[in-house]
Amino acid sequence: MEKLTLMLRYSCIFLFLILASCGSRKVAIDKVDNVSKIDSVSVSQKETVSIQENHVNITEDVEEIEIFPIDTTKSITVNGKKYHNVKIRYKKAKKVLVDTTKIKVSEKSLIKVSVKKDSKVKTFKKDIDKKESHTIYWWWLLIILLVILFFYARNRLHKMLP
Secondary structure (H helix, E strand, O other): OHHHHHHHHHHHHHHHHHHHOOOOEEEEEEEEEEEEEEEEEEEEEEEEEEEEEOOEEEEEEEEEEEEEEOOOOOEEEEOOEEEEOEEEEEEEEEEEEEEOOEEEEEEEEEEEEEEEEEEEEEEEEEEEEEOOOHHHHHHHHHHHHHHHHHHHHHHHHHHHOO
């Protein structure tokens, strides 16, 4: 009986070792998490003021000579020309025109440039490299061992019984 219990103990230990073993497992995890966010605003303000000043002096000299005939029988000579019995009116004028106008031209411009860039990259990669476990072949051996153990125990019990 002692041999039987000893054999059962060894069988349980062997069974535990077979069931507890597993194949090796190698896991490679790659995580890439890239988040970039650019948000910028550029404001450009331009103000241009130009002034145009006019300093114009216009001088105008006017000389007028009017000749009216009074008596057509008498002759008169003016600047080498002969006139007969005339009335002369001589007018001399000087006009000065001054233009001092100022023209102010103002130009304002506002340029607003907005740049938005949003990029998101999320990558999750998980590689599992599991090597094959050879314990599956030990099951046949375990089954054969249990059958042998069953017949051995049965023979022992039959020998013990009268």
